[in-house]
Amino acid sequence: MELKEAILGRRSIRKFKDAKVDKELIIKILDAAKWAPSAGNLQPWEVIIVENDHTKKLIAEAALGQYWLTKAPIVLIVCANLDRTGWYYGERGRTLYAIQDTAAFIQNILLLVHDHGLGACWVGAFDEEIVREILEIPRNCRPVAIIPIGIPDEKPSPPSRRPLEMFVHHEKFKEGFKLESIKRGYSEHGV
Numbered sequence: 001m002e003l004k005e006a007i008l009g010r011r012s013i014r015k016f017k018d019a020k021v022d023k024e025l026i027i028k029i030l031d032a033a034k035w036a037p038s039a040g041n042l043q044p045w046e047v048i049i050v051e052n053d054h055t056k057k058l059i060a061e062a063a064l065g066q067y068w069l070t071k072a073p074i075v076l077i078v079c080a081n082l083d084r085t086g087w088y089y090g091e092r093g094r095t096l097y098a099i100q101d102t103a104a105f106i107q108n109i110l111l112l113v114h115d116h117g118l119g120a121c122w123v124g125a126f127d128e129e130i131v132r133e134i135l136e137i138p139r140n141c142r143p144v145a146i147i148p149i150g151i152p153d154e155k156p157s158p159p160s161r162r163p164l165e166m167f168v169h170h171e172k173f174k175e176g177f178k179l180e181s182i183k184r185g186y187s188e189h190g191v
C-alpha cells in the first residue's frame with residue numbers, strides 16, 4: 001500500500017469480526033513500528049499484548065466502559081517508559097519526549113495494522129491507575145494507549161478534518177496562509 005493511501009485510508013475501527021489474528025503478524029508489526037523516531041534514539045516504548053478475555057473485560061471497564069474493545073482478539077497496551085528518556089533529558093524527557101516518542105510508535109502501529117488489512121483504534125480514555133493495577137505496570141511507565149486490533153467488521157466514513165487555512169500560519173502564528181498559496185503548495189507536492 002502506498003504511504004499516502006495508508007495515511008488517508010486508515011480509520012478507527014471499533015467493530016471486529018469474530019476471528020483470530022495471527023500473533024506472529026502482530027510481532028512483525030511491532031518490529032516495524034519500532035523504527036519510529038525517538039529523542040536520542042532512546043525508544044522508550046513498552047508494549048503489553050493482551051489476549052485473555054477476563055483481562056480485556058477489566059481493561060474495557062477501566063476504559064470508561066468501552067466494552068466494544070473486548071471483541072478484539074488482541075489488545076495492545078502501549079506505555080511510555082519515563083525513566084528511559086528522563087535519565088538523559090531530565091524533566092523535558094520525562095514529561096514530553098517520552099510521550100511524543102511513544103505516540104510516534106503508536107501511529108506506526110496504526111498504519112501498519114491498516115496496511116495488513118486489519119483494524120485498530122487508539123483508545124486514550126481510560127483510568128491510568130486502574131490499568132496500571134490490572135497489568136502490573138511499574139511506576140516509571142505511563143500507559144499511553146490501548147490498541148484493540150482485529151479484522152474490521154465496519155467501514156466507517158472518514159470524519160472531517162480542519163481545512164489547512166485553519167491551522168497553517170505564515171511567518172508568525174497570527175498570520176494566516178493565503179488559500180491560493182496553500183493550493184499551489186498542495187499540487188506542487190503532488191498530494
Ligand SMILES: Cc1cc2nc3c(=O)[nH]c(=O)nc-3n(C[C@H](O)[C@H](O)[C@H](O)COP(=O)(O)O)c2cc1C
Nearest residue numbers: 010011012014066121122123124125126156158159
Ligand atoms: C489520543 C487519542 C485518544 C483517543 N481515545 C479514544 C477513545 O478512548 N475511544 C475511541 O473510541 N476512540 C478514541 N480515539 C480515536 C479518535 O476518536 C479518532 O482517531 C478520531 O475520531 C478520528 O477518526 P479516525 O481515526 O477514523 O480518522 C482516540 C484518538 C487519539 C489520538
